Amino acid sequence: MPIDPTLAFRLREVVGAQVLVDPELVASYTADWTGRFRGHTAAVVFPASTEEAAGVVQVCRESGVAIVPQGGNTGLVGGGVPLHGEVVLNMGRLGGSEPVDRAGGQVTAGAGVTLAGIQEVAAESGWSYGVDFSSRASATTGGSVATNAGGIRVLRYGDTRAQLLGVEAVLGTGAVISHLAGLVKDNTGYDLSGLICGSEGTLAVVTRVRLRLVPPAPERAAALIALRNLDAALGTAAVLRRSLPQLEACEIIFTPGIDLVCSVFGLRRPFLRPSPVNLLIEVADRVDPTDILIEAIGSAEHVIDTIVATDSPRRAELWRYREELTAAINTLGPPHKLDVTLPTTSLAGFIDAVPDVVSTIEPTASTWLFGHVGDGNIHVNVTGLRTDDDRVDGAVFELVARLGGSISAEHGIGSAKRRWLHLSRSAAEQTAFRALKRALDPDGILNPHVLIPDA
Amino acid sequence: MAPDAVSTTQHDHEHRDAVTTNTERLPGIELIELLTSIVGPDNVDIGDRISDDLCHDESLGAAPVRPGAAVRPVSTEEVAGVVRVAGSLGVPITARGSGTGLSGASIPVDGGIVVSFERMNRILEIDLANHVAVVEPGVTLADLDDELAPHQLVYPVFPGEQSASLGGNVATNAGGMRAVKYGVTRHHVLGLEVVLGTGEVIVSGGRFVKSTSGYDLTQLIVGSEGTLALVTKAILRLHPRPAHQATLLAPFATLDDVAKAVAPIVMSGVGPLVVEYLDVISMAGVTASAGFDLGIDQDLQARTLAYLVVVLEQHRVERLEQDAQDLAAQLSELGALDVFVLSDRAGAQLVEARERAFWAAKANGADEIVDVVVPRASIPEYLATVGRLSEESSSLAVGCGHAADGNVHLSVWQSDGPTRRELLHDIVAAGVALGGVVSGEHGIGTEKKAYLAEFEDPVKLDLYRRIKSIFDPVGILNPGTIFDLEPAESRTDHRQHRKGAGR
Ligand SMILES: Cc1cc2nc3c(=O)[nH]c(=O)nc-3n(C[C@H](O)[C@H](O)[C@H](O)COP(=O)(O)OP(=O)(O)OC[C@H]3O[C@@H](n4cnc5c(N)ncnc54)[C@H](O)[C@@H]3O)c2cc1C
Ligand SMILES: Cc1cc2nc3c(=O)[nH]c(=O)nc-3n(C[C@H](O)[C@H](O)[C@H](O)COP(=O)(O)OP(=O)(O)OC[C@H]3O[C@@H](n4cnc5c(N)ncnc54)[C@H](O)[C@@H]3O)c2cc1C
Numbered sequence: 001m002p003i004d005p006t007l008a009f010r011l012r013e014v015v016g017a018q019v020l021v022d023p024e025l026v027a028s029y030t031a032d033w034t035g036r037f038r039g040h041t042a043a044v045v046f047p048a049s050t051e052e053a054a055g056v057v058q059v060c061r062e063s064g065v066a067i068v069p070q071g072g073n074t075g076l077v078g079g080g081v082p083l084h085g086e087v088v089l090n091m092g093r094l095g096g097s098e099p100v101d102r103a104g105g106q107v108t109a110g111a112g113v114t115l116a117g118i119q120e121v122a123a124e125s126g127w128s129y130g131v132d133f134s135s136r137a138s139a140t141t142g143g144s145v146a147t148n149a150g151g152i153r154v155l156r157y158g159d160t161r162a163q164l165l166g167v168e169a170v171l172g173t174g175a176v177i178s179h180l181a182g183l184v185k186d187n188t189g190y191d192l193s194g195l196i197c198g199s200e201g202t203l204a205v206v207t208r209v210r211l212r213l214v215p216p217a218p219e220r221a222a223a224l225i226a227l228r229n230l231d232a233a234l235g236t237a238a239v240l241r242r243s244l245p246q247l248e249a250c251e252i253i254f255t256p257g258i259d260l261v262c263s264v265f266g267l268r269r270p271f272l273r274p275s276p277v278n279l280l281i282e283v284a285d286r287v288d289p290t291d292i293l294i295e296a297i298g299s300a301e302h303v304i305d306t307i308v309a310t311d312s313p314r315r316a317e318l319w320r321y322r323e324e325l326t327a328a329i330n331t332l333g334p335p336h337k338l339d340v341t342l343p344t345t346s347l348a349g350f351i352d353a354v355p356d357v358v359s360t361i362e363p364t365a366s367t368w369l370f371g372h373v374g375d376g377n378i379h380v381n382v383t384g385l386r387t388d389d390d391r392v393d394g395a396v397f398e399l400v401a402r403l404g405g406s407i408s409a410e411h412g413i414g415s416a417k418r419r420w421l422h423l424s425r426s427a428a429e430q431t432a433f434r435a436l437k438r439a440l441d442p443d444g445i446l447n448p449h450v451l452i453p454d455a
Numbered sequence: 456m457a458p459d460a461v462s463t464t465q466h467d468h469e470h471r472d473a474v475t476t477n478t479e480r481l482p483g484i485e486l487i488e489l490l491t492s493i494v495g496p497d498n499v500d501i502g503d504r505i506s507d508d509l510c511h512d513e514s515l516g517a518a519p520v521r522p523g524a525a526v527r528p529v530s531t532e533e534v535a536g537v538v539r540v541a542g543s544l545g546v547p548i549t550a551r552g553s554g555t556g557l558s559g560a561s562i563p564v565d566g567g568i569v570v571s572f573e574r575m576n577r578i579l580e581i582d583l584a585n586h587v588a589v590v591e592p593g594v595t596l597a598d599l600d601d602e603l604a605p606h607q608l609v610y611p612v613f614p615g616e617q618s619a620s621l622g623g624n625v626a627t628n629a630g631g632m633r634a635v636k637y638g639v640t641r642h643h644v645l646g647l648e649v650v651l652g653t654g655e656v657i658v659s660g661g662r663f664v665k666s667t668s669g670y671d672l673t674q675l676i677v678g679s680e681g682t683l684a685l686v687t688k689a690i691l692r693l694h695p696r697p698a699h700q701a702t703l704l705a706p707f708a709t710l711d712d713v714a715k716a717v718a719p720i721v722m723s724g725v726g727p728l729v730v731e732y733l734d735v736i737s738m739a740g741v742t743a744s745a746g747f748d749l750g751i752d753q754d755l756q757a758r759t760l761a762y763l764v765v766v767l768e769q770h771r772v773e774r775l776e777q778d779a780q781d782l783a784a785q786l787s788e789l790g791a792l793d794v795f796v797l798s799d800r801a802g803a804q805l806v807e808a809r810e811r812a813f814w815a816a817k818a819n820g821a822d823e824i825v826d827v828v829v830p831r832a833s834i835p836e837y838l839a840t841v842g843r844l845s846e847e848s849s850s851l852a853v854g855c856g857h858a859a860d861g862n863v864h865l866s867v868w869q870s871d872g873p874t875r876r877e878l879l880h881d882i883v884a885a886g887v888a889l890g891g892v893v894s895g896e897h898g899i900g901t902e903k904k905a906y907l908a909e910f911e912d913p914v915k916l917d918l919y920r921r922i923k924s925i926f927d928p929v930g931i932l933n934p935g936t937i938f939d940l941e942p943a944e945s946r947t948d949h950r951q952h953r954k955g956a957g958r
Binding site: 101102103104105126127147148149150154158159161162171175176177178179181182183184185186187188189190191192194195197198199203215216217238242243245285286287341342343344345375376377404405406407408409410411412413417421424425426428429430432433435436439440451452 | 582584585586627628630634638639641642651655656657658659661662663664665666667668669670671672674675677678679683695697715717718721722723724725726769770777828829830831832857859860861862890891892893894895896897898899907911912914915916918919921922925926937938
């Protein structure tokens with residue numbers, strides 16, 4: 001679909017040459033990482049400043065053209081790709097962060113700075129950033145704020161919202177609001193930054209973010225623990241969470257997942273004796289936490305085997321069993337990725353029931369479970385389904401809703417889960433969403449096909 | 456910025472210092488009957504039967520106002536019923552928890568209805584497996600803590616006043632001393648049940664610690680000071696309760712040294728629970744009113760300009776001792792004149808006395824309390840400016856505050872109204888100039904909305920109004936709190952009117 005020449009001209013007036021229209025060049029911006037969501041666009045625009053981003057929004061608003069804001073395009077719910085021919089507003093050039101405020105332990109960064117970039121800047125100044133997940137090299141701060149991303153350290157430091165002290169953002173009107181003073185306590189008016197966080201590009205385009213940093217915890221130890229059964233794993237996770245304030249990560253991995261990673265990446269199996277379920281945990285402190293870790297594991301019941309790693313290369317080896325899982329699953333064809341969260345007390349019932357729910361609908365499909373068990377967050381990945389067959393998605397979400405959980409823990413609703421938003425959010429809430437959307441984006445040009453179901 | 460753009464509300468209050476019943480404002484029979492039909496005759500008060508306690512909060516500068524009626528609902532349905540009645544008759548509603556607020560936000564609107572949550576004070580559930588408490592809004596912090604302690608759990612937000620209600624805490628996003636470790640109320644509210652201005656009930660969030668499925672209405676309501684919705688139930692996040700605490704007291708020769716010490720302490724990873732500074736006058740005030748002596752010798756006291764109080768907590772004693780030792784060494788390196796590791800009793804006494812700093816100041820006749828927050832590295836510069844400003848106006852401003860959050864609490868003595876208002880305006884303006892804001896934790900209420908109008912971006916204020924009209928289309932929920940429902944014009948009049956006043 002060729003771009004309207006007037007629109008192209010006006011966009012170039014704002015961002016110069018940074019408008020891609022060549023179909024071959026735009027292709028990589030129109031499909032998501034899993035390949036499940038493929039769209040098309042007339043143009044990908046790359047603003048380099050807040051003013052340019054606001055200019056692009058204004059032009060699009062005046063031209064009645066919808067926009068999909070895009071960061072690193074690592075999102076997993078089809079929220080950052082132009083499924084309906086929207087203009088893509090890629091924020092990658094809004095890179096660069098201000099020098100870290102060392103005394104305050106905070107940093108202001110452009111929306112295009114990657115997660116790895118923030119982690120590096122923080123580390124250089126002696127601090128640390130509280131959020132981490134495996135798409136760190138491409139995922140942007142803007143995208144992680146827009147999705148309220150979680151990851152492996154939520155247990156200790158909270159989700160992205162918990163790090164967020166403020167944003168600068170362009171509303172759908174083209175107006176810019178800024179809240180970057182970085183005050184930990186700030187009770188002046190409604191929490192607009194918190195509202196924009198998690199809004200998946202539907203309320204505003206995030207241009208800069210102010211993030212809190214956390215003290216580094218340089219002494220680390222990780223352990224892979226093989227457990228006899230699910231109850232033992234969940235029980236152990238609960239005990240560790242209670243007794244180890246140093247606990248930074250607590251992930252659950254099932255043995256089929258480990259086997260898959262091993263065969264795809266040629267890794268050695270971690271344990272000689274097979275175990276059904278494993279916990280991967282990491283503790284971090286200012287003093288060596290190894291003894292405390294070993295003691296805590298020692299007091300857990302139903303442990304079959306444990307590998308403890310203290311130095312960084314050995315820890316990285318253990319983490320590969322968890323971190324490569326997403327990529328390993330992707331080699332089986334585009335998975336359906338259902339990222340759900342449950343009250344701790346419903347987790348066991350959910351994990352037990354899910355494979356049956358899937359196989360009842362599609363006997364040849366495979367279910368892969370893993371996740372941030374410390375926060376009640378389970379990633380249900382299903383392979384062997386057609387990309388457009390969402391019967392399984394619906395059935396799993398209904399199970400989650402019945403058990404009092406949320407259908408999206410950290411990836412967002414995007415376009416993938418929009419149909420099921422009613423399972424997590426009431427009609428009254430959705431009415432409020434629509435009204436809020438109108439207040440911030442009166443013409444509905446920001447990601448109009450994401451998150452909120454059509455009325 | 457025009458320096459005379461000072462509070463219009465404060466201006467009004469001068470003419471309204473007595474709690475009077477304005478007969479023209481007595482509620483109509485229809486309203487009373489409708490309210491009675493919802494909450495029962497025992498739970499509706501009008502006229503002089505309304506307790507004086509309901510007419511004010513704890514803000515020092517705000518004048519009390521007598522509402523038209525006060526109701527005490529006992530259930531969400533009753534609250535919703537009251538809101539619907541108020542909406543249909545266009546009568547303003549002010550939610551009320553314990554009335555300990557410091558910004559005038561729970562002061563009733565003349566002729567309006569106060570919805571007091573005193574009867575909705577049940578702890579509905581302590582969910583041990585999910586580390587969650589479900590409470591009604593009238594539950595006090597003290598009650599919740601008593602219930603949690605035996606389970607070795609804690610709701611870790613400790614603003615200075617434990618009689619405050621959780622509904623009030625949610626509505627003001629209360630902070631307090633432990634925010635350096637645990638954050639503020641916002642970070643511990645997992646879900647809410649609320650009644651909107653339409654009478655509709657919305658439930659948001661749940662017993663899970665993370666969710667990103669649509670807009671975070673919970674967070675929007677937290678800190679909205681009763682202007683978006685009435686909170687009828689809250690799901691709160693609990694934490695394991697560390698068994699052991701240690702308190703360290705370090706006198707410093709300059710505030711600069713105090714401020715410079717904060718970042719390294721936080722960065723060291725000892726995870727302090729409390730990092731408070733007190734200037735010498737505040738320290739003298741709080742210890743004297745609490746009736747104890749720190750036992751610091753005269754000579755050292757004479758060289759001290761400010762104190763830093765750091766509280767540590769741990770699950771294990773040995774670890775706590777190690778942390779305390781390392782921190783003491785670090786404090787010395789950072790220029791502390793000395794470091795005292797207080798006994799459990801002395802430590803608890805000191806922290807408690809610090810919590811009572813407000814009452815001490817009030818007893819000593821303080822005229823106003825300031826809650827400005829600045830970037831924490833700017834505290835010394837800010838306090839120097841404040842010192843200069845108060846000297847210039849022959850006033851006294853002393854304080855203590857949450858050093859790690861840059862949250863400065865000043866008590867101001869200046870009995871002359873116009874001089875005081877000018878000074879307060881300048882104190883706030885100085886904070887804003889350093890990148891701060893007018894309220895760190897007490898909220899804007901009615902007392903500080905003129906500052907917000909002056910210093911906040913009009914685009915944001917406009918958004919606030921639009922957001923309010925979504926949740927409260929008729930504008931009955933605490934109207935005139937945080938911002939005036941209608942912008943600008945009327946304020947311009949006041950500015951003109953006030954030109955030259957007090958100068
Ligand atoms: C291997 C892998 C592992 C992952 N692990 C995790 C994990 O553990 N936890 C987790 O939470 N997520 C995880 N993700 C998902 C993903 O990385 C996050 O959602 C990430 O935050 C998205 O950032 P992004 O910059 O790539 O955003 P995109 O994918 O480009 O966009 C995501 C959404 O945000 C919007 N958006 C992006 N930038 C902006 C902006 N500047 N302003 C407004 N809206 C914007 C888009 O419109 C879209 O709706 C993983 C992904 C992969 C591929
Ligand atoms: C000695 C002292 C020390 C203090 N220290 C601190 C401190 O360290 N940190 C801090 O943050 N604050 C502090 N405060 C201020 C005060 O305690 C808090 O603002 C507290 O949250 C108010 O709770 P409350 O129940 O008294 O609310 P109220 O004063 O009754 O009301 C406050 C606001 O909340 C609204 N509200 C109350 N209940 C509801 C409800 N159910 N639904 C909707 N809105 C509601 C009211 O309308 C009003 O806007 C202190 C106060 C005192 C007197």
